[in-house]
Amino acid sequence: MFRRASAVAALFLATTALAACSSGPDYPPPDLAAARAAVDGVDPETVNRYAAVEMREARSYLDQAEAAWRQENAEAAQRYATQALATVRLAEARADAAEARAAESDLQESLQSAPGATGTTTSPGLTGTTGMSPSGTGVDPSTIGTSGTGLTPTPVQPAPVPITPNGR
Structure with a gap:
């Protein structure tokens, strides 16, 4: 009986040792799938342009x-996948910045x-024909919505009124 238990224990230890020495994980590193998706998911026209x-x-x-x-080589795969993912993100950021500058x-x-347009600056980034208003805002309120200013009034929405259970 003791010999049989020893043989089973030895067989279990040998199997466990062989499994531990096997060829790494059966699944790729998470960054490998993420990097593959990131490379495949970029807008090729924009990223390749910029x-x-x-x-x-x-x-x-x-x-x-x-x-x-x-x-x-799971360790190297993880390292290269992480670098690929970071480089894709860098490419997207540079492309987005270049698009913003172009816009x-x-x-x-x-x-x-x-x-x-006369080139008179009414506020940063805007030009208009009105010069400074009496209020000092850079836009004469009487010209808003009229032709030649390029400005149109923005409708103001009233704030929602909360309803309470007792009607107050």
């Missing part, structure tokens, strides 16, 4: 991460070429 170098780097890191995973430039050009 951050092509960063996208090439991100794809290279992703390729290295996938190669490391196929070679069962700002387009807006400035359209404001400068607007009919009736």
Whole structure:
């Protein structure tokens, strides 16, 4: 009986030791899937236009991460996947910033070429034909909504009135 229990215990220990020495985890690192999704999910036209170098780097890191995973090197796969994910985020941020600068430039050009624009600054980033108002706000209230100013009134919504159970 003792021999049988010893044999079972030895077999269990050997199986456990072999399982511990097996080839790493059966699932890829979480950042590998996230990096793959991030690389595949970017707007290629925008990112390739404004951050092509960063996208090439991100794809290279992703390729290295996938190669490391196929070679069962989970640590390297995680490291390259993390780098790929960070580089994709950098590319997206640079592309977004470049798009914002381009939009700002387009807006400035359209404001400068607007009919009736004299270049008189009424507030930061806005030009108009009215100069300073008596109130010092930069816009003469009597010209709001009239042609030539480019300004239209914004409707004001009344604040909601809370209803209480007793009607007060």
